[in-house]
Amino acid sequence: MFWFLLIALVVVVAAVTLFVAGGERGDVLPEAVPDRLAGPLPADRPAARADVEALRLPVVLRGYRMADTDEALDRLGAELAERDARIAELEAALAGARAAAAGTAGGDEEPRPADPRDIRDTEAGA
Template sequence: MVMFLFLVVALAVVVAAVTLAVVGGGGSAPLPEVAPERLQDPLPPDRPVNREDVESLRFPVAPRGYRMADVDDALGRLGAELAERDARIADLESALAGARAAAAHVHMAKPDHPDHPEGRR
């Protein structure tokens, strides 16, 4: 019984010493401050973000960071939506250019237009 109490007390002293060493620095110099990890591939500031920018974007991992799968899923969705938006904008711009060309052609085809062969002289 005495031996058991001695082992319990010795274990408590060892645990206390280790705890004090870790928490209190153990008398040694404190650990140096570490600069926070920064994003390696920031988004381009001089042009709109495109799908390739989003797909190549990687966030730094921290001990209490994020779930990579969730962020990757969100970035994948964002990239797909940007690509869809860009394709829709290109279609609308093409349709607008076609409508403007057709309107210009109709306007020039009127007899009172100066460029029409039967226009005013």
Template sequence: MLMFFFLVVALAVVVAAVTLAVVGGGESAPLPEAAPERLQDPLPVDRPVGRTDVESLRFPLAPRGYRMADVDDALGRLAAELGERDARIADLESALAGARAAAAHERHGRPDKTEGPEDQR
């Protein structure tokens, strides 16, 4: 029985020593704060975002997935650029349709529909 008691006390001392060593109960300096991971290769700010920029975009992992701020920033930037491109495409398609209509009117010798009665004199 005495041997069992000695083993239990020895085990408790070993567990306490290991716990103190892991937790840092000594006089050693505490670990420095780790800087949070940030997006290393953000989307370019000096030019429009291209297909290769989106394909190479990688978000750093956080304890529960990805950092929400990094993902929100990237998605906001992509949404803004896609909106600008959609508006530009709509403007160009409208200009192209107008140019085609004007060319068709010139070929057939018809007056343009935008002219009023006073313009046809």
């Protein structure tokens, strides 16, 4: 019983001390600013590799802030789909140009499949 009373006394003294020490300043803590996406992806141009590397998603108690994370992933997914469509369009145009060139050359050979390196070489030369 003695130990119980001693522990209870220590707890009460500690609580009173914290209450008095905390209340003397009279300062009130400022409202916490919600953690938001610090550097969102640029809206005026497509996201570059550096933008994705610099992206820091806000953290909450149980992981990342869902709305900001979903927004960033949706944006990146849309840009990747747009780039894939553009690559497919360029590959189709290249295959058509090769077929036309093979047809005018009079060769009976079948056009070879488009190679992405050829597209880059063609764009670099243009």
